[in-house]
Amino acid sequence: MTDQAVDTGGVRLSAHESAEGHFLGRTRELKELRADIERAGLDTLSGRKAPRARVLLIAGRPGSGRTALAEELVRQVGDRYPDGVLRARLSEPDGTPVPLERTARELLTALELPAPAGAGEDELTEALRTALADRRILLLLDDAAGAEQVDALLPEAPDCLVLAVSSGPLTGIADVRPCTLGGLDTKSAVALLTRYTGTVRITVDPRAAESLVEACQGHPATLVLAGGWLAARPKAAVSDLAKRLHTAAEDGMDGTPLARVFRHVRSDLPGPAARMLRLLSLAPAGLIDPHTASALAGCSVGTARAILDDLVALGLLHAVDSPLPQYDVPGCLHPLLRACAESQERPAELQLARARMLERTVRLLQSCRAITETDSPQAREKLSAMPREVRFPNPRAAADWLRIRRPALLACARLAVADGELDNLARRLMSQLVRAMVAHEGTQAAAADLYDVHGLVLDVARRRGLAREEAAALLNLGDVDAQTGRTQDALARYRLALDAGRRANDPYATGRAMESVGGAYQELEDHDRAADWFGRALAERLARGERDHAARLYGRIATAHTYAGRYGEALRNWRAAVAGYRRSGDVAAQARALSELARVQEYAGRFAESLRTCQEAAEWARRADDVRLQAALQLRLADTLERLGDGAAARLHRVAAERMLDEEAAEDGASRKQDANACEIRSTPSED
Incomplete structure (x- = not known):
């Protein structure tokens, strides 16, 4: 296995990445964790073979350096696990637990193993445990919200190691001793500051540096913010910042050192940068690119890129290792940004920012799909009419953007639906997302993501009473259920689609649902009911004079x-x-x-x-x-x-x-693409 990481949207499979020379302190904690790997477990002491992987826990507040410590341990011991390292983040930036189904699917994808579209949590986690049973792998589960998340993913293989990162203990998982993190030791904390300030300002006043470390309580994220602020102001004295923080603490301002330093850094930002920073709390999955920031703040893409780079220098954002410019908000800062946005922006302004972000995403998805249709003069004309900043130079660039931004795009759809007040934009977004995925990946390759999107379409359709869209979503979901062997589930969805199609007075959806019900019964080997439902669909087609479809249905009845x-x-x-x-x-x-x-x-x-x-x-x-x-x-x-x-x-x-x-075979050795039968969401606005 190489040292390259494969990004799969929140989950990565890689060999260890060298970070030697960049990690500071935590010598005692690393020694304890390495010793814990070698420690005999309770099963071994009792003479039994360990039934599952050993679990190590790094517990600490967000921003305490818990993930950095986990990555350093992975770097040091990764060689012992020849099948590589799997990584997954188990919480969203706002602290919401990631559904186990999604995590297991991403891990299976990272292992290049099948994960059937629409499969449930139990099926996917069982498939994951089976896949890991004969491997020697290190599984890093970052930001676990609770023991049940970790327990469901534990490999039933004693040769594997699970390294969990959490805010507290994982009560319920046997034989786990937490390594609890506090602040950095003074020497390491000063060294961290020195990386930002340079050695001169620390050397001339070492007591001031120690005082600043004390004011930050050795908290790594707080020190990074303080160091970034000092780096942006070469003439500022370390002692001045230390005094301000001590004074703020004595006055009881903003409870934690992180909040005090954040408030201090934010107060010195220019107005546009400060506003963009607080609006970044609205970014889906905490993943930001210049287009997202531009839409949220209402500025140009170039201006947004420059501000984002400035925020990275200040430690307020992290640059993501990606072929495209991407950034994420540190988890410890997300609650602070959200509080700022809610206190300093009117609800209408926040809603407008969300709407701008969704509209920009729709435009990008339209362009992403349109670049694949340049054989058509109409498509070329529509593409040329789009603003230059949302156009892609070629289909490959569009496909790369879709792949890299996939986690953010899916999160954008989920947030739009959860909002409940931007349903028209949400419908347009999901329609364009489906079309772009089908155009670049194909229906079969994108089936798992499409299943989730169709589920979101169904939620909006039911909330808004859109029977035609409800029927379309149910038919699409039923088709995926049928393709993956869940025929009874498919049959139930087809019957619901038939009811919705009748409510909408939609002959297309009604006929399609009847035929699909017949197909499900045929798959279940209930041939009498299959022939009956095909006959009902045939009567509908004949009544509308659709002779071509009628001929096909005669064939299905005959079968x-x-x-x-x-x-x-x-x-x-x-x-x-x-x-x-x-x-x-x-x-x-x-x-x-x-x-x-x-x-x-x-x-x-x-x-x-x-x-x-x-x-x-x-x-x-x-x-x-x-x-x-x-x-x-x-x-x-x-x-x-x-x-x-x-x-x-x-x-x-x-x-x-x-x-x-x-x-x-001599004339045509290429395989033919299979045509997928998808029911279009026909009542969704189709402007391109």
Whole structure:
């Protein structure tokens, strides 16, 4: 395994990354943690083999350097785990626990293992534990909100190590001793300040540096803010900042050292930077790029980028290691930023900032999709009409942006739906997100994310009483359930979609739901009900004069009767399908229907009729230039001729089939893409 990290949106699989020379202090804590790895557990002492991985816990307040300590331990012991390091963050920046289902899915994706779309928490966590059972891996679970999150992800493999980071104890997990963090020792804290101020200001007044460390209580995040402020003001004395903080503490201002230093740093920011900083608390998943900051603050992208870089220098933001400029808000500062936004911005201003951010995201997604459709003059015209800052230079750049920003885009959709007051923007955002994912990744590759988005669409549709969109979302969710083997779940969704389609008086959704109900019953081998529901869908199509769809449904009814052994009914419906395709002029479909008709005739023991029908089907397949169908029909002719006792003719047909397939393989070795049957959210605004 290489030393490169693979970013999967909150979860990473990598070998250890060297941070030697950048980590300060915590010598005692590192020694204790390394000793704890070697310590015999309770199971070993009792003579039993450990049933699960050893769990180490680093406990401390946000900003105490707990994640940095965990990463340093990973760097030191990562070589012992040849299968690499898995990382996952278990809480959102605002402290909301990340659903276990999402975490397990991301971890499976990092392991390049399948995670079925729509699968539940139990199924995914079990799949993860199974995958880790025969591996020797180090699992870093950062910012755990509680023991239940960690417990559900524990590998059942004693050779694995789980390193959990949390604010408190993980009560309920056996044999875990927390390594509790306080402030840095004075020497390490001064060294941390020196990185920002340089050695001169520390050397000339070492007592002032120690006084500042005391005022910050050795809290690493507080020291970073203090150091960033001093670095931005080369002429400021360390002693002045230390005095201000001690005075603020004596006056009882802003309870914690972090809050006091944050208030001091923020008060010196220019107005636009201060406003942007507090609005960053609205950024989805705490992930910020220049477009997000620009939309929130209502400034240009270039100005936003410059302000973000200044905030990084002050320690108020972290730059994310990413091919695109991205930043995140330190978790310890998120509550402070949110409090500032709520106290200094009117609710209407915060809502307007959210709306600007959502609108910008919609525009970027529109551009991301449009760059894939430049073969169309209309698409090129729409693309050229978009503002330059939201256009992508080529499809590859758009695909990279979509992949890198995926966690933020999905979080943006979740936040928009949870807000409840921006549903029209939320609907447009989700519609464009689905289209962009399908355009760049394909329906199958993006199925898990699309399932989540369709679930959000369903929430909004039900909240707003949008029956047509409710039907579309239910059909899409049902399709994914059906594809992943959850047929009963799919059947329930299809029935609900039928009810919603009827309420909306939407014939498309109603017919599609009826047919899907029939397909689910057929998958469940209830062929009588399948034929009945296909028949209902057929009646709807015939009433609206949709002959093409009617012909296809005749074929589905015939298939259900065939499985049930009712060959007479099957033959009658296949003949109706052939007649329908003949009237519509669909030569290829007519050939396939004749082929199925010949198959049923063969099942019914009518070999002579099957031979004639098969020959007719072969002729229509030749006219349709469908080589694969011609080859299949040649093989069927060979089987029928053998049953009729003509072995010589059967051999000739087999040779002809092999020749056709060889020629087809030589002409076209590329695999064909499978077409996905998705129900469009047709009542969503479709402006591009």
